[in-house]
Amino acid sequence: MARHTTTADKKQPVEPANWWLRLLAWRERHVPDKTFVVILALIVGTAAGLAAVLLKTLIALIAGFLTSRFNSEQGNLLYLVFPAIGILLASLYVYYIAREPISHGVTRVLYALALKKSRLKIHNMYSSLIASSLTIGFGGSVGAEGPIVFTGAAIGSNLGQAFKLTPQTLAMLVACGAAAGIAGIFKAPIAGMLFTVEVLMLDLTAGAAIPLIVASVAGATVAYVFTGYNVEFFFSQSEPFYASRIPFVILLGVFCGFVSLYFITLIDRIENRFKRLRNRWVRFAVGGLTLSLLIYLMPPLYGEGYHNITQLINGDVTSIFNNSLFYPYRDNTLAVLLFLFALGAFKVFATAATNGGGGVGGTFAPSLFVGVMTGVFFAFLFNNLGFIDPETPLSIKNFALMGMAGVMAGVMHAPLMAIFLTAEMTGGYELFLPLLIVSASSYAICRIFTPYGIYSRRLAKRGELLTHQKDRSVLTLLKMDSVIEKDFSIVHPDMSLKDMVDTIAHSHRNLFPVTDDNGKLVGVVQLDDIRNIMFRPDLYRRMQVERFMARPPAKVIVGTPMEQVMKTFDSTGAWNLPVIDEEGSYVGFVSKSKIFNSYRQVLKHYTYD
Numbered sequence: 001m002a003r004h005t006t007t008a009d010k011k012q013p014v015e016p017a018n019w020w021l022r023l024l025a026w027r028e029r030h031v032p033d034k035t036f037v038v039i040l041a042l043i044v045g046t047a048a049g050l051a052a053v054l055l056k057t058l059i060a061l062i063a064g065f066l067t068s069r070f071n072s073e074q075g076n077l078l079y080l081v082f083p084a085i086g087i088l089l090a091s092l093y094v095y096y097i098a099r100e101p102i103s104h105g106v107t108r109v110l111y112a113l114a115l116k117k118s119r120l121k122i123h124n125m126y127s128s129l130i131a132s133s134l135t136i137g138f139g140g141s142v143g144a145e146g147p148i149v150f151t152g153a154a155i156g157s158n159l160g161q162a163f164k165l166t167p168q169t170l171a172m173l174v175a176c177g178a179a180a181g182i183a184g185i186f187k188a189p190i191a192g193m194l195f196t197v198e199v200l201m202l203d204l205t206a207g208a209a210i211p212l213i214v215a216s217v218a219g220a221t222v223a224y225v226f227t228g229y230n231v232e233f234f235f236s237q238s239e240p241f242y243a244s245r246i247p248f249v250i251l252l253g254v255f256c257g258f259v260s261l262y263f264i265t266l267i268d269r270i271e272n273r274f275k276r277l278r279n280r281w282v283r284f285a286v287g288g289l290t291l292s293l294l295i296y297l298m299p300p301l302y303g304e305g306y307h308n309i310t311q312l313i314n315g316d317v318t319s320i321f322n323n324s325l326f327y328p329y330r331d332n333t334l335a336v337l338l339f340l341f342a343l344g345a346f347k348v349f350a351t352a353a354t355n356g357g358g359g360v361g362g363t364f365a366p367s368l369f370v371g372v373m374t375g376v377f378f379a380f381l382f383n384n385l386g387f388i389d390p391e392t393p394l395s396i397k398n399f400a401l402m403g404m405a406g407v408m409a410g411v412m413h414a415p416l417m418a419i420f421l422t423a424e425m426t427g428g429y430e431l432f433l434p435l436l437i438v439s440a441s442s443y444a445i446c447r448i449f450t451p452y453g454i455y456s457r458r459l460a461k462r463g464e465l466l467t468h469q470k471d472r473s474v475l476t477l478l479k480m481d482s483v484i485e486k487d488f489s490i491v492h493p494d495m496s497l498k499d500m501v502d503t504i505a506h507s508h509r510n511l512f513p514v515t516d517d518n519g520k521l522v523g524v525v526q527l528d529d530i531r532n533i534m535f536r537p538d539l540y541r542r543m544q545v546e547r548f549m550a551r552p553p554a555k556v557i558v559g560t561p562m563e564q565v566m567k568t569f570d571s572t573g574a575w576n577l578p579v580i581d582e583e584g585s586y587v588g589f590v591s592k593s594k595i596f597n598s599y600r601q602v603l604k605h606y607t608y609d
Contacts, residue, residue, distance in 0.1 A: 024164060037169060037211050040159055044173055045180035045215030048152030049222025052184030055129050055144050055151075056227070062137025063303055075325040079139070079296040083354075084288030086138020090131040091284055091358025098127040103360045105150025106455040109178055110200060112157070114459065118170035119161060124154035131360035139295055139302045141350035145185055146362020149195075152181030152219075175202045176211050180219030182421075186232050187223050191421035192216035198414035199455055232425035233310050239395040241434055248394060249434045252378050253406050253441025259344070259374050260410025260446045263367060264454045266348045274356030287357015294350045299323040300343055301350045304365040309372050313400045313426065317376060333384055340380065344373035363454055367411040368404050375403020401428050402438045409439035410446035413453030418443075483562075483595050484579050486588040490515055491545050493522060497533065498540035500525070511576055513586050514549045521578055521586040523549035552578050558587055565590060 027036060070076045094102060100121075102108070105128055112120050128147035136144055156177030160170040175196040183192030193212050196202045277283045295301045300308040300320050311319040320339060321330035329335035351366040379399035382388050401422060409418035418439045423429050450457070489507040491500060491514055503512065510527035523546075530548050533539055553572035556565055556579045568577060569592055579587040 027163070033169070034207070036163075037172060038214055040156075040163070040173055041176045041211035041215040042218050044152070044156040044159060044176045045183075045218025046222055047155045048148070048177050048180035048215070049184035049219035051125075051129060051151045051155070052148050052181055052219065053223055053226045055133060055148055056185060058129070058133035059137045059144060059303070062133060063139075066138065067302070070323050072322040073327050074323075075296060076299070076323055077296070079299060079302065079323075080292045083139035083141075083291045083295050083302070084284075086135050086140050087284060087288050087291065087354065087357045087359040089138070090135040090140070090360050091280065093131050093134065094127075094358065094360065095280065098123060098131070102128050102131060102150065103146075103355050104455075104458075105146035105148075105153075105362060106178075106199065106364075107458055108150055109153045109174065110456060110459055112153070113171055113174060113200065113202075117167045118157055118174045120150075120154040120157040120174070122154075122158055125151060125158060128154075128360060132362075135354065135359035135361050136303050139291070140354040140359040140361055141291060141295070141301045141303070141305075141347065141366065142354045142359060142361025143304055143363065143365025143368075144361065145182065145364035147360060148181040148185050149178045149362070152177030152179075152184075171202070172208060172211055175200055175208075176215035179212050180215040182219075183216040184219035184223045186421060186425045187220050187227075188232075188421050188424035189213075189216035189220040191417050191424055192219060194414070194417040194420055198417050199412055199453065201456075231427045233306070233313060235313050235397070235401060235426035235428050237398070237428060237430050239398060241395070241398055241431055245394065245434070246437065248382065249402065249437045250441055252375065252399060252402055253438040254445055255378055256371065256374055256403060256406030256438060256442035257410050257445025259370065260367075260407050260442055261449050263348055263363075263370060263407065263411050264446075264450060264457065267352045267363065267454065268457060270349065270352035271356050274352070280358065283356060284358050287353045287355075287359070290353040291350055291357065294346055294353070297325065298339075298343055298346060300369075301347055305347075305369040306365070309369060309404070312372050312376050313397055313404070315397045317380065317396060333380075337377065337380060337384070340373050340377040344370045344377060347373070363411070367408050367454075371404035371407030372400045373403070374407055375399040375401065378403065398431060398434070401426060401431055402434050405435045406438040406442035410442040411454050413443065413447065413456070415439040415443040483590050484558075484588040485591065485594060488513055488589060490586070491525060492516070493544065493546035493549065495545045496541055497530075497543040497545075497548075500530070500545055501534050501540070504534070511589065513578055513589070514545060515586045519585045521552075521555065521580050521584065524552050524578060525549050555580050556590060557582065562595070566595070 031039075066078075066082050070078070094100075102124065109120075112118055128150045132142075132144055132147035136142060153174045154177070156173035156175070157170060160173040165173070178200060179192035179196045181192075182195045183189040186192075193216050196212060202208065274283055274287065277286065299322065308320055317336055317340075318330040320343065321327045326335065326339060347366050347370050351361075351363060354361060376396055376399065379394040379396050383393040388394055405418045405422040408421070409415040412418070419432070419435050422435055423432060428435070488509050489503050489512055491503055491512050493514060493516065495503075500512075504527065512525040513521055514523040514525060516522050525545065525548065529550065533543070533548070553574045554568050554577055556568060556577050558579055558581050565577070575593075576589050576591045578589055581587055
């Protein structure tokens with residue numbers, strides 16, 4: 001009998017997501033993937049540029065409101081209060097609202113690219129902005145670049161997820177967001193692109209170049225529109241660079257390399273000490289007290305320190321004494337040298353105390369600050385030691401700029417980015433040659449002692465870092481759980497040859513793990529090794545497995561990085577290796593063939609063309 005249509009049948013509920021799914025289907029039919037990625041790169045770049053402008057504005061408003069009435073000719077006691085309040089507010093926001101760690105933004109982006117298929121959470125698009133503006137505005141001695149990279153990457157990731165894009169396209173949009181964040185906050189589009197190549201270690205293929213250019217230019221353009229067309233740090237080269245200064249430039253580069261090594265090593269060690277403090281209130285107390293005392297004694301450590309950087313690269317050395325107890329000694333040469341040295345040395349402690357105590361910020365700006373102090377200290381020292389003709393002293397301004405590039409190159413292991421970023425954000429293109437020399441020298445020295453920059457160091461230690469080396473990157477993306485094979489028939493040492501033959505008859509493998517009663521691996525049996533005796537019935541009852549089993553060439557522990565697993569295969573010449581847990585119990589086998597098959601699948605989805 002025919003079913004009558006009712007009013008209820010006509011009013012079919014429409015799921016809210018249907019319109020979005022129809023839009024996605026329309027896009028796939030009418031907009032080519034390459035074109036669509038460029039469109040998304042423009043959107044991501046614009047959004048990241050707006051985020052950069054917003055973050056800089058918030059930091060400037062908070063810091064200006066708090067410090068506008070400070071007396072520049074004496075110490076200000078409120079320096080003992082504001083930084084600790086900033087750390088407290090940021091840590092409370094992270095703990096109760098964000099509910100997950102969000103500091104070290106660049107490292108978290110690297111981790112997302114390596115192990116999370118470039119997926120970042122929605123709250124990452126704004127949480128770093130809020131927490132870092134509170135931290136830095138109140139005096140936290142960190143930078144806004146790490147948070148803005150994290151924010152831009154999260155914008156790209158979430159937009160790509162909304163359009164159901166592939167992992168390799170997601171990675172491209174994450175890189176676009178990060179590049180636009182750097183371009184927007186420094187007004188440096190070329191440096192934004194190079195940041196993705198040298199720091200995020202993205203392969204800049206022909207297909208990847210266009211979206212990155214679009215995003216970087218969009219981010220920088222937004223910054224220009226809202227904050228003017230002036231450079232980030234005003235620099236006027238009033239003193240020419242002479243070729244006779246090149247030996248001093250090389251020496252500065254070597255000095256910057258060792259300063260960079262000090263920066264990387266000490267921050268890592270101090271932050272690890274903070275992690276050992278299990279109670280977050282104890283961490284806050286130690287970090288807040290340390291930071292406040294340092295800023296009270298050395299006010300230039302307040303916030304990013306960009307105001308002092310601008311003054312130093314324009315030759316104003318005595319300004320570093322403003323707002324401090326040491327203001328009366330600003331004209332004393334020895335006092336200037338000691339204060340410059342202290343600022344460069346203790347900026348590392350202030351940065352580590354800020355992040356360790358619960359604040360949110362990056363190490364980008366601190367490396368610029370330390371670099372400027374290094375360059376000024378170097379020039380000021382040589383000018384006053386009697387080695388330089390007083391008529392033609394080393395230029396404080398020029399060496400400040402070179403020091404900034406040198407320490408940045410060493411700390412981040414990114415010499416090209418350091419050169420172009422310094423030139424773009426200061427307009428110091430006339431010093432391109434010495435910038436290149438200092439950056440290359442510093443990077444070379446630092447690379448001798450540590451193969452990784454400050455952002456990649458933590459992931460590299462855990463074997464979770466993607467690099468420009470395709471083999472290593474693909475092996476990093478491969479996880480052992482996905483290649484362990486467990487369909488092997490297990491035998492025991494006390495089994496007879498007859499039982500062994502019966503087991504072989506029902507198995508499709510030619511390799512058999514031997515375990516004891518507790519499941520621990522004690523050996524392996526290969527079919528080829530017993531082929532000459534398996535058809536001798538007279539030995540069936542007389543010979544047991546323990547007589548002909550062999551020790552495996554090596555054992556692999558669950559969780560071992562795949563790069564190390566492949567090294568084990570190479571060193572042993574084996575084709576299959578048993579996998580055991582931490583207690584020695586048998587888990588399964590890994591084989592070269594399985595790894596190679598998985599390798600090809602990952603490689604196919606790894607590079608954006």
